[in-house]
Amino acid sequence: MTVVVKVGGARAVDPAGALADVASLVGEGEDVVLTHGGSTAVDETLEDLGTKPTYVETPGGVVGRFTDAETMDVFKMVMPGKLNTDLVESLQNEGVNAVGLSGTDGKLLEGKRKSAVRVKEDGKKKIKRGDHSGTIDSVNADLLETLLSSGYTPVVSVPVLGAEKEGGYTAVNADADRAAAAIAGALEAELVVLTDVSGIYEDPADESTKIDVAATPAAFEAVESAAEGFMTKKVMAAEEALQGGASSVTVATANADAPISQALAGEGTTLEPGAVADGEEVGQ
Template identity: 40%
Template sequence: MGTGLTVVKCGGNAEVQPAAVCAGIAEMVRAGDSVLLVHGGSAMVTELAGRLGVPLGELVAPDGTVSRRTGRATLEVVTLALAGQAKPALLLELARLDVPAVGLTGLDAGLLRARRKTALRTVVDGRTLVVRDDRSGRLTSVETPLLKTLLAEGIVPVLSPPALAEDGEPVNVNADRVAAAVAGALGATRLVLLTGAPGVLADGSDPGSVQAEYRVREGRDLAVGGGMTVKLVAAREAVEAGVGDVRIADGRYAESVSAALAGQGGTRVLGPEPIAADPRA
């Protein structure tokens, strides 16, 4: 008997095992669960950009969040890598496991709407600079009718950036935050962000220090730094949108993927600590 909708985000880290993710999804589908898969493909983007001779760069926001520098050429590479390499590989593996799936980007039926970031602050050698020609965006809405129709038919949507901006042009958006927004918009029971780490670590140098639970703080959480920061931002957004079980978990091993998809393992992310009522009130 199914337990509702699970949104799974398969990270683009080269260590994440797509075959293990697909096998876990197949188990869930056979159990009667609805599943939606969101994916990135950073390793494929890097490899394809190298072959095409397109230089890649990063933007480091003042709060420490790292994002991809997305000029027009980079956006073309991102779209080619996600829609032309990462997505077909996932669809083929799901088909091998007899899981019906449909590949989509945020441009299909305008599924993902975003506002282009017209001015981005980035820190370079200790100085804050403003970048104005980037083709990245911030999600503003998720159009759910097509996704709901596919899920009602027992089909697994396989979704990735880019999104459609207000000027009618594509923009790159963060796939973790896409997964959180989709989970919230569809009223998902669970969101699982699979990555190349066992979860949120108490000590970033000790893989054995994974925390069973992590409570995010008010505002952006900078406690962990690096690529985990944006995952915690996405996790918090999902919690605030009403997703009951939000996890950051290890996508490198079949057993860790299965545990996370079953609602176990990894780090369960909780919202900020409630403010206690003043007993004098």
């Protein structure tokens, strides 16, 4: 069984334990694909360049980044550049023969560019143009499987390859959790989403209310109701992963010894395929 691991990019996430755990799993003969976020590093780089990051709220209440042309250039520099290279370097030092990839390499992650997005500002719905983002329609699983079968460990980041309405492609931003979900679904893998909390809590302020397992649609509805803030997109990504073919999704803390192994052993919040109804449309 392949394991897809997504390491969050929040400042509070320390990837060291996850990287050592990847090395242990690979040493035991497991196939691992590592994916990563990096919004914090992108924001910090934008601020260093004198630009304030822009976040917008959709009419449905989901807050996300607006990626204009300058922000897209910073994404290209930070995500497949410094962050991905740093992770590959660290894995090489752990004895793992890692290969860094962005979604544009070999059409690994492909979709359509959304140049305009619907937003809510001052209580009014508006169209904001000039966006460089997209959703993922396809994954080149053959590329990942070829690397894995040859003994390499892929380390994947956005951007993804977005098709323009006028023809041709451009690199576009996409949510890193949903990118990991697409990969896990395409590989029919177990997905482990590592973040700075130990799972999904019924009361977001109380760690003791962590939900251990969601295996039915009713249980999944409870998870959706409990998720707020950044966790909302992780639950959305988990739903997409399970509908796409992933064998399970676990949301767990990165800041632990052997966090991936612990998550696979039942730590965190595990969402099982039976929690998501077949054919149910996933929100965008």
